Amino acid sequence: MKRKNNWMAIVLALVLVAGLTVGFLLLGQGNRGNTAVTPAAASAFSTQEVTAAATTAAQQPQQINLATPSDAVELADPPHVDLSRFNSNMAFATLMNMAVDTGPYIGQTVKMRGLYYSVTFQETGDVMHLLYVGDEAACCGIGLEFRLTGNPKHPEDYPPEYSIVEVTGIFGTFQFGDQTYPYLTANDFVMVEEPTDLYQRRGG
Amino acid sequence: MTNAWQTLTYYFEFPFVRYALVVGIAVALCTSLLGVVLVLKRFSYIGDGLSHIAFGAIALATALKISNNMLLVVPITAAFAILLLMGGQRAQIKGDAAIAVLSVSSLAIGYLLLNAFPSSTNISGDVCTTLFGATSILTLTMQEVWMSLGLSTAVLLIFVFLYHRIFSVTFDEDFATATGTSARAYNLLLAVVIAVVVVLAMNLVGTLLITALLIFPALSAMRVFRSFRGVTICAAVLSVVCALLGIVLSILAGTPVGATIVIANLACFLLFSILGLVTTRRFA
Amino acid sequence: MNILSCENLTLGYEGRPVVTGLNFAVGEGQYLCIVGENGSGKTTLMRAILGLQSPMQGQIITHDGLKKEEIGYLPQQTLAQRDFPASVYEVVQSGCLNKSGRRPFYNKQQKARAREAMARLGITEFAKKCYRNLSGGQQQRVLLARALCAADRVLLLDEPASGLDPAITEELYSLIRALNQEGMTILMISHDLRAAARDASHILHLANRQLFFGEKEAYLNTDIGRLYALLEATA
Numbered sequence: 001m002k003r004k005n006n007w008m009a010i011v012l013a014l015v016l017v018a019g020l021t022v023g024f025l026l027l028g029q030g031n032r033g034n035t036a037v038t039p040a041a042a043s044a045f046s047t048q049e050v051t052a053a054a055t056t057a058a059q060q061p062q063q064i065n066l067a068t069p070s071d072a073v074e075l076a077d078p079p080h081v082d083l084s085r086f087n088s089n090m091a092f093a094t095l096m097n098m099a100v101d102t103g104p105y106i107g108q109t110v111k112m113r114g115l116y117y118s119v120t121f122q123e124t125g126d127v128m129h130l131l132y133v134g135d136e137a138a139c140c141g142i143g144l145e146f147r148l149t150g151n152p153k154h155p156e157d158y159p160p161e162y163s164i165v166e167v168t169g170i171f172g173t174f175q176f177g178d179q180t181y182p183y184l185t186a187n188d189f190v191m192v193e194e195p196t197d198l199y200q201r202r203g204g
Numbered sequence: 205m206t207n208a209w210q211t212l213t214y215y216f217e218f219p220f221v222r223y224a225l226v227v228g229i230a231v232a233l234c235t236s237l238l239g240v241v242l243v244l245k246r247f248s249y250i251g252d253g254l255s256h257i258a259f260g261a262i263a264l265a266t267a268l269k270i271s272n273n274m275l276l277v278v279p280i281t282a283a284f285a286i287l288l289l290m291g292g293q294r295a296q297i298k299g300d301a302a303i304a305v306l307s308v309s310s311l312a313i314g315y316l317l318l319n320a321f322p323s324s325t326n327i328s329g330d331v332c333t334t335l336f337g338a339t340s341i342l343t344l345t346m347q348e349v350w351m352s353l354g355l356s357t358a359v360l361l362i363f364v365f366l367y368h369r370i371f372s373v374t375f376d377e378d379f380a381t382a383t384g385t386s387a388r389a390y391n392l393l394l395a396v397v398i399a400v401v402v403v404l405a406m407n408l409v410g411t412l413l414i415t416a417l418l419i420f421p422a423l424s425a426m427r428v429f430r431s432f433r434g435v436t437i438c439a440a441v442l443s444v445v446c447a448l449l450g451i452v453l454s455i456l457a458g459t460p461v462g463a464t465i466v467i468a469n470l471a472c473f474l475l476f477s478i479l480g481l482v483t484t485r486r487f488a
Numbered sequence: 489m490n491i492l493s494c495e496n497l498t499l500g501y502e503g504r505p506v507v508t509g510l511n512f513a514v515g516e517g518q519y520l521c522i523v524g525e526n527g528s529g530k531t532t533l534m535r536a537i538l539g540l541q542s543p544m545q546g547q548i549i550t551h552d553g554l555k556k557e558e559i560g561y562l563p564q565q566t567l568a569q570r571d572f573p574a575s576v577y578e579v580v581q582s583g584c585l586n587k588s589g590r591r592p593f594y595n596k597q598q599k600a601r602a603r604e605a606m607a608r609l610g611i612t613e614f615a616k617k618c619y620r621n622l623s624g625g626q627q628q629r630v631l632l633a634r635a636l637c638a639a640d641r642v643l644l645l646d647e648p649a650s651g652l653d654p655a656i657t658e659e660l661y662s663l664i665r666a667l668n669q670e671g672m673t674i675l676m677i678s679h680d681l682r683a684a685a686r687d688a689s690h691i692l693h694l695a696n697r698q699l700f701f702g703e704k705e706a707y708l709n710t711d712i713g714r715l716y717a718l719l720e721a722t723a
Contacts, residue, residue, distance in 0.1 A: 017279055087455075089455070090215065093220065096339075366592065368582065368593070431578055432574045
């Protein structure tokens with residue numbers, strides 16, 4: 001009937017907690033939340049915030065080579081991955097996974113639907129074109145860059161800002177710093193009928 | 205119907221969907237087993253309290269610019285779990301007010317910290333993800349998958365091998381202590397395990413909905429089954445089925461994963477309540 | 489020989505003593521009945537002996553290698569919650585836990601022991617029933633069966649007959665008497681002085697202090713003993 005059990009219990013608890021913390025750390029979990037996938041770090045659905053994010057990004061010095069081949073690319077039909085038919089949650093989740101684990105998708109034909117917006121880099125004058133895909137609640141989103149072949153001019157040959165378009169292109173990646181970023185090489189885009197309500201759900 | 209099946213089989217080709225299901229099952233299993241113990245100890249709301257504390261810890265880690273927030277989250281959550289549970293049954297009255305105070309304060313402080321020290325341009329997105337877990341189960345990294353599976357297996361093994369002791373300590377703490385089973389040590393172990401499971405389950409349903417994962421399967425099972433073993437097994441099975449159903453439905457219909465799982469659990473609870481009323485004598 | 493002794497024991501809660509100056513020893517095979525009015529410190533003493541409470545002063549010493557794993561305990565109120573889903577068998581079986589050592593599951597002997605305890609208490613037919621659906625007397629028998637599973641050498645009972653009707657109470661007492669005759673040391677808190685007078689070997693009378701400790705015959709001859717017997721008889 002000794003009381004030393006209390007101390008043993010407390011020591012055991014401390015050891016357990018320390019071990020678990022170390023375990024969690026070693027296995028690298030943590031850092032939840034939005035990972036910025038493009039330099040523009042677009043993450044909000046309101047046009048205001050998209051613009052703000054675009055402006056912030058444009059002020060950072062960039063060395064990305066935004067050139068695309070002038071020749072058209074050959075696309076598989078039907079596309080290997082068709083995100084345009086997914087509901088927002090799945091489209092967002094799939095895109096997130098593709099951006100993190102790019103390997104299996106390089107060279108594949110991907111079709112996606114999203115909100116078009118552009119980012120202009122002040123120093124170089126280059127323009128980056130992106131499709132923004134958000135989840136159902138519009139609380140998280142990811143922007144995927146696309147590059148059109150055939151030397152199109154901005155803004156004439158591109159969709160109106162913040163309109164909903166579909167782009168089918170070949171999935172590729174480029175390095176910037178120590179991060180790998182994905183982009184699509186596409187021949188053209190398709191305007192989807194513009195919904196009056198930006199928050200309208202797309203069916204799955 | 206076939207269209208849904210085709211969509212589903214297409215979705216299953218993506219590895220992240222398979223991982224979501226596997227982790228969902230693992231986490232659902234752990235939370236339901238633990239939940240049985242929590243409900244019977246009258247600590248149903250502790251999962252909620254702890255998840256809010258974990259949220260606060262995540263916010264604190266973000267504010268302090270700590271790169272890996274688990275360094276703070278696990279110890280803090282475990283510490284509070286120990287604090288809240290160690291009083292045993294006698295501290296219950298104090299415990300319920302303590303949970304309320306800690307829970308709400310953590311939420312408020314956490315949200316304030318995130319606003320004051322934002323780490324990304326989308327605070328509300330981060331908050332939304334942490335609170336409701338809209339799509340986080342679909343965007344797990346491989347490390348997170350292994351982590352979840354490993355910890356779930358550990359929790360399951362603990363529960364299986366310490367089953368009789370857990371029963372004794374939950375049923376009658378005084379008797380257990382008096383006859384040589386240290387209830388204090390098991391309460392301690394329980395507190396740490398709960399902290400771990402809460403942190404794991406945050407990925408699945410977000411912090412606001414964890415209580416559902418913990419208590420709904422246990423409550424449903426208790427409506428029909430009358431032995432501890434029956435309740436435990438039923439709760440585990442129910443939880444896994446509802447998690448599976450919830451995930452599949454949510455990816456088909458585009459609804460948030462966490463809420464769909466909770467609604468599946470709710471439906472089961474209602475069904476089992478009716479069953480319980482109708483078959484009162486069957487398992488008594 | 490003694491298996492338990494208390495020396496200059498003071499017990500209390502939050503700095504306030506409930507019972508002071510306890511000095512007694514219990515020998516193996518004895519039947520000690522602890523009597524006194526409500527609030528005199530009987531349950532506090534039993535909880536302290538069981539290690540559920542620390543002494544404020546003094547000590548409780550176990551002798552002859554008595555371990556917690558050899559003790560059985562029947563608590564006063566059923567601590568089982570209203571909604572607790574447990575079958576009678578599961579409850580009784582949990583008494584055998586202290587014999588498990590490090591083993592995770594019960595072996596054949598423990599299962600047999602649980603079945604024997606149930607048979608002895610006449611509750612085998614309820615084995616699969618839910619504990620909370622039983623009547624008070626049946627529940628008491630289940631808890632006693634559990635205590636039997638746990639008890640090898642000492643059995644502590646806190647008012648085992650409270651709330652039970654006379655017939656069941658008699659059965660209970662005769663069972664406890666039989667156990668004592670088989671060599672089990674009994675420590676029982678009781679209000680029932682007639683049963684104590686009949687079965688006990690020693691009496692401990694508490695009134696927030698030790699009023700009397702000694703053999704039963706001596707007690708019945710003291711003033712306190714006679715007065716208490718009179719009060720109990722007229723109550």
